Amino acid sequence: MLYPKAVRVIPLPEYRLEIHFDNGECRLFDVKPYLHGEWFSQLLDVNVFNQVKIDGLSVSWPDGQDIAPDCLYVNASKVI
Numbered sequence: 001m002l003y004p005k006a007v008r009v010i011p012l013p014e015y016r017l018e019i020h021f022d023n024g025e026c027r028l029f030d031v032k033p034y035l036h037g038e039w040f041s042q043l044l045d046v047n048v049f050n051q052v053k054i055d056g057l058s059v060s061w062p063d064g065q066d067i068a069p070d071c072l073y074v075n076a077s078k079v080i
Helices: 069-074
Strands: 004-014 016-021 026-030 053-055 058-060
Touching: 004 053, 004 058, 004 069, 058 069
Parallel strands: none
Antiparallel strands: 004 016, 016 026, 053 058
């Protein structure tokens, strides 16, 4: 299944992301559950977390942390 492409990302307080997709949807993704692993723990530094960017179909951070496009879309809450 093809998922919509992330086209804009805005870092929010409490390790959340506001993500805009190419189908016009806006969704909120909570990154907190991912921060306990060693690879993502660098994102606990808010300055690093806020460096999130669009990378192809999904989002990523400067040191290579990323979230798979399907995970990003399916696990994000739709904003009404």
